[in-house]
Amino acid sequence: MKKKLLGLVACAATLALSGALLAGCAGSGSNDEAADNNAASTDKTTLTVGFDQSYPPYGFVGDDGKYTGFDLDLAQAVCDKNGWSFEATPIDWDAKDALLSQGNINCIWNGFTMEGREDGYTFSDPYMLNEQVVVVKAGSDISDFAGLSGKTVMTQVDSAALDVLEGDQAEVAATFKGGAAQTIGDYNNAFMQLDSGMIDAVACDLSIAQYQISANPGKYVQLETPLSTEHYAVGFKKGNTELANQVTETLKQLDADGTVKKLCEKYASYGISYDNWVLGK
Structure with missing residues (x-):
């Protein structure tokens, strides 16, 4: 009888240990899955x-x-x-x-x-289609590139307009006051200077010109001929x-x-x- 009882106790202990091991394995699997999920979220573009x-x-x-x-x-x-x-x-x-x-x-x-x-x-x-254009104040006597001769023209530093004025339209830029376009950090300040009369024209992207003309009705006009046509x-x-x-x-x-x-x-x-x-x- 004692041998049978001891046998039953041993079996119970074995089953308990097996259950604990299984639970441990299950827990380990859950942790691995969570780690995988965390890794996946980290890899998100x-x-x-x-x-x-x-x-x-x-x-x-x-x-x-x-x-x-x-x-x-x-x-x-x-x-x-x-x-x-x-x-x-x-x-x-x-x-x-x-x-x-x-x-x-x-x-x-x-x-x-x-x-x-x-x-x-x-x-x-x-x-998106884009152009580089020139904007002047409404009422200006500048109506074409020839009218920019001797005038102060400004554009943004490292801009596409500057690239054009130093490249395909370098001959036009050579007629500007100082022999080249002036540069500034951003177009908002360029248009503030145009508005104040400190400069005569702004060379910029078509989208910038359209925005400034739309936001300031009657203040600016765009020269009809673009400096260049390009894409964004x-x-x-x-x-x-x-x-x-x-x-x-x-x-x-x-x-x-x-x-x-x-x-x-x-x-x-x-x-x-x-x-x-x-x-x-």
Whole structure:
């Protein structure tokens, strides 16, 4: 009898130990699964967009103090579509290359002209038509490029307009006062100087001109002939083809489902037009 009782006790102890081991294994599996989930969330793509916060309507500070703009909304929509995190990072425009190279941002999305920059970046497909134009005050005697001779013309440092004035339109720029365009850190201040009479003209992107003309009725006019015609695209670090292609394909999807047109309508009063959208058309 004692032997039987001892046998039963031993069996019970064995079963208890086995149960504990099984429970331990189950607990270990749960912990592994949680770790996997944490790793998956850590691996989630973050689109860190470098933009000029003084570049309406593509990127600027809204009346509520928050960053807003057509390109930022477009970038947010791309992230939402892909399940990515979105981070808008205001930058000094002339520091954009260093920030991209160092990984502080992983794209430049801010009315970014691709022509002439192809060797320095990997670009998405172009999505918006753009031009470089000249804006003067209403009532000015300047009506064409010849009228800019001896005048003070300003543009943003490291801008597409400056590239054009130092390249294809260098002969025009040579007629400006001082033999070249003056530069400034942002277009808002350039237009403040134009308004005050400190300068005679601003060379800028079509979108900037349309925004300033729309926001200040009767104050500015745009010269009819553009300095150049070009396109906007999203710029990535050279070689980051995978992310560039993902953004391109997502933009096509957003155009197909009507999101792009709605955003163009949202910013229509700022000079954005769906007619200038080129991707997928």
